Amino acid sequence: MSNIGHNSISDEDRRNLFFVHRHHYLKALAVKKAADSALKNVGKSVKADLGPNGLDQIKLYEKAKTDEGLQAIKDEIESHRQALAYADIPVNTQIDLFDMTAKFDEKAYKAGLTAGLEGETMINPYNEATQDGQDWGRGWHEGQGILFEGIKKKEQPEPESELIKQPDHGEPDFPDAEAA
Known part of the structure; x- marks a missing residue:
């Protein structure tokens, strides 16, 4: 067996x-x-x-893109708020980072801008004949422009520092050590 x-x-x-x-x-x-x-x-x-918290911001952004991740972030924020209250640090209002304060007519533009900044393919979720569709497309194009401009800047080599050069006057007039 x-x-x-x-x-x-x-x-x-x-x-x-x-x-x-x-x-x-x-x-x-x-x-x-x-x-x-x-x-x-x-x-x-x-x-x-982006500074010492830049990578944390990127990770948080990616985590917030799922329902489970977003809920975990909300729970953590509430936990931090409670801890600050326990430490007698005045927190007078509940933190609500997820309040959609953007005007409704800016929503499509901002979604397109985000898609462009993320480097996504231009697949407009709105009908392009509508104002939302046009706003989304405008945001996407702007996001792509910002993204590619940033990439170009990062890919450009650092300029080399210029050395101070003296004019060339030919060979120095020092006697050879052998001749002495």
Whole structure:
């Protein structure tokens, strides 16, 4: 009776498979290390450009895009509000970051702007013949412009500092050490 996962193969075949799998593992590990390094560099760039909380903001933004994530954020904000109240820090109003204060006619524009900034394909959720459809498209184009302008700025090399150069006066008039 053979055990689950046990293959009846020769020791030589098993040894060969060991080295094949070792090769695949090491290759995948190298890819993982390179990806980890690239992710760390992105984090450093975010911190340099957006400050120490920039990466947290990006993560929070992504989390808020799901219903579960949004609820978790609301719960955490309420928990923070309670903790501040317990510490006798005056919090006179309930924090409501999710109040839709944007005018209704700006909603389509802002949604398009966000889609453009996220680099999404232009798939207008509104009928393009309506005002909302036109506003969404205008926002998307503006977001794309901002995104690509930012990408161009990040891809431009840093200007090299110029060294102060003295004019070339030919060979110096120092006597050779051998001639002395």
